[in-house]
Amino acid sequence: MRFLQYVLPLGLVAAPALAQPTSFDSYLALASEWPPGPGSVLVPQEPDAELTAMMAEIDPARIQTIIETLVSFGTRNTMSNQTDPNRGIGAARNWIAEQMQGFAATSGGRMTVEVQTFLQPVVAGEILMPTNISNVIATLKGSVDPNRIYIVSGHYDSRVTNVTNFIDDSPGADDDGSGVAVAMELARVMATHKPAATIMFAAVAGEEQGTLGSTFMANTLADAGANIQGMLNNDIVGSSTADDGTTDPFNIRMFTEGISTSETAADTKRRESIGAENDTPIRQLGRFVVEVGSNAITQMNVQMVYRPDRFLRGGDHQPFIARGYPAVRFTEPHENFAHQHQDVRVDDTGKQFGDLVEFCDFEFNARVARVNGVALWSLAQAPGTPLGLTMDTSVLTNNSTLTWTDDTEAAGYEVVWRASEDPFWTHVIEVGKVTRATILLSKDNAQFGVRAVGANGFKSPAAFPFTE
Ligand SMILES: *[C@@H]1O[C@H](CO)[C@@H](O)[C@H](O)[C@H]1NC(C)=O
Ligand SMILES: *[C@@H]1O[C@H](CO)[C@@H](O)[C@H](O)[C@H]1NC(C)=O
Numbered sequence: 511m512r513f514l515q516y517v518l519p520l521g522l523v524a525a526p527a528l529a530q531p532t533s534f535d536s537y538l539a540l541a542s543e544w545p546p547g548p549g550s551v552l553v554p555q556e557p558d559a560e561l562t563a564m565m566a567e568i569d570p571a572r573i574q575t576i577i578e579t580l581v582s583f584g585t586r587n588t589m590s591n592q593t594d595p596n597r598g599i600g601a602a603r604n605w606i607a608e609q610m611q612g613f614a615a616t617s618g619g620r621m622t623v624e625v626q627t628f629l630q631p632v633v634a635g636e637i638l639m640p641t642n643i644s645n646v647i648a649t650l651k652g653s654v655d656p657n658r659i660y661i662v663s664g665h666y667d668s669r670v671t672n673v674t675n676f677i678d679d680s681p682g683a684d685d686d687g688s689g690v691a692v693a694m695e696l697a698r699v700m701a702t703h704k705p706a707a708t709i710m711f712a713a714v715a716g717e718e719q720g721t722l723g724s725t726f727m728a729n730t731l732a733d734a735g736a737n738i739q740g741m742l743n744n745d746i747v748g749s750s751t752a753d754d755g756t757t758d759p760f761n762i763r764m765f766t767e768g769i770s771t772s773e774t775a776a777d778t779k780r781r782e783s784i785g786a787e788n789d790t791p792i793r794q795l796g797r798f799v800v801e802v803g804s805n806a807i808t809q810m811n812v813q814m815v816y817r818p819d820r821f822l823r824g825g826d827h828q829p830f831i832a833r834g835y836p837a838v839r840f841t842e843p844h845e846n847f848a849h850q851h852q853d854v855r856v857d858d859t860g861k862q863f864g865d866l867v868e869f870c871d872f873e874f875n876a877r878v879a880r881v882n883g884v885a886l887w888s889l890a891q892a893p894g895t896p897l898g899l900t901m902d903t904s905v906l907t908n909n910s911t912l913t914w915t916d917d918t919e920a921a922g923y924e925v926v927w928r929a930s931e932d933p934f935w936t937h938v939i940e941v942g943k944v945t946r947a948t949i950l951l952s953k954d955n956a957q958f959g960v961r962a963v964g965a966n967g968f969k970s971p972a973a974f975p976f977t978e
């Protein structure tokens with residue numbers, strides 16, 4: 511792999527000046543030159559006119575209003591008041607549900623809104639008394655393949671220093687008013703459109719006490735056998751400014767776990783035996799989001815991090831991963847730890863602590879919403895990820911023979927490949943509406959995948975072949 515290193519004496523590595531990306535020209539700069547092989551250079555798929563128009567409707571001013579309104583409820587601690595009309599998590603839940611109902615009213619009946627509530631028993635040190643936890647979920651039903659689901663979420667509960675303090679003001683502007691704003695603004699913009707597959711826009715609660723709301727949501731869906739092919743968690747996506755004032759407004763981190771916590775030891779052993787550790791469904795979802803989400807429409811570069819989450823941290827994508835679904839987490843590039851999980855206060859040096867609206871950047875938050883929007887819509891308009899993909903290993907050959915199951919929604923298929931140490935798919939070979947292809951490149955020397963192409967031109971995430 512080719513990359514630039516700025517190595518100073520004493521082993522110090524200087525960061526290069528931050529580029530302000532407006533295009534995706536970094537994609538192929540990382541591609542290895544070996545092995546040589548067939549196909550053309552993979553050009554990232556681009557949004558169509560409908561998607562481009564939708565993304566232009568994402569409005570930083572509306573994101574600001576959502577965050578300011580959420581903050582106006584004083585505290586949104588999971589144990590705060592559920593019935594007071596003005597203060598506490600119940601007022602926030604009702605407001606989000608009303609807003610989502612308003613969006614659903616524009617959808618011609620395609621969008622429905624559910625307030626999913628369960629009684630959470632006491633959890634030592636986290637939940638002090640039995641507490642109702644509610645997730646607000648707007649579901650935009652797919653017009654072609656309604657059983658295939660993609661989810662975008664943020665959490666509307668908030669916290670201060672003490673996670674069980676449900677009395678004091680806990681503004682939660684960035685953590686995670688920003689993520690709720692992404693889900694709500696996308697629900698508004700997409701409600702009037704007809705995705706082929708189903709999209710769920712969720713505002714969950716109980717995140718701060720251990721992803722309780724998202725665990726209930728994931729388990730409810732998994733127990734019903736839901737076919738969720740992608741989940742995007744937005745948590746702390748509202749500011750690009752570090753504690754020293756450095757800004758990084760055109761990068762968004764995407765945490766992508768490698769081997770899912772749902773895999774058995776036998777599955778993992780099989781995976782390792784063919785070098786597929788970096789080709790899990792989570793990483794394929796990540797590659798897809800990088801490909802479609804880093805461009806002139808979003809004005810963002812999606813920076814994939816090979817890690818479940820930040821060290822010692824977790825989030826609402828993890829309960830979905832635990833149930834076998836591919837899920838990723840978006841978080842701003844520089845977190846300011848004085849602005850999260852902190853009592854609102856000014857210390858003796860005059861420094862302001864707390865997760866206040868004044869520290870938010872609504873334009874940045876809107877660009878993150880566009881990354882999510884482009885990814886969700888491209889996923890929902892494409893056919894699903896190909897199923898039943900295998901690599902033929904019955905004879906020793908220099909070639910690679912792939913077989914898969916036909917999907918009636920696919921107009922055709924593409925084989926994609928990359929050098930095994932490259933991060934992203936670099937080459938593509940159109941193979942047509944077939945279920946078997948032989949590529950004149952050894953499976954020992956490259957990573958292969960197959961993706962489905964719809965009649966509308968949208969392409970699915972790639973599947974990775976296992977042996978029979
Ligand atoms: C919640 O607020 C309502 C209205 O202000 C009040 O009547 C009720 O006692 C509060 N509930 C709790 C548990 O504090
Ligand atoms: C939970 O919500 C239900 C339905 O609103 C209500 O009857 C019940 O009292 C609530 N329980 C708690 C512990 O707040």
Ligand SMILES: *[C@@H]1O[C@H](CO)[C@@H](O)[C@H](O)[C@H]1NC(C)=O
Nearest residue numbers: 638671672673674675676677
């Ligand atoms: C946290 O708040 C709870 C009440 O909300 C209180 O019982 C507990 O003592 C507090 N913990 C600390 C460390 O202050």
Ligand SMILES: *[C@@H]1O[C@H](CO)[C@@H](O)[C@H](O)[C@H]1NC(C)=O
Nearest residue numbers: 905906907908909950951952
């Ligand atoms: C495999 O490829 C190598 C290198 O191109 C070539 O020398 C060899 O003859 C090939 N073997 C077969 C069985 O085609």
Ligand SMILES: *[C@@H]1O[C@H](CO)[C@@H](O)[C@H](O)[C@H]1NC(C)=O
Nearest residue numbers: 907908909910948949950951
């Ligand atoms: C496999 O590759 C060799 C060249 O290495 C080629 O001659 C042969 O026809 C290929 N076999 C198939 C089944 O495509």
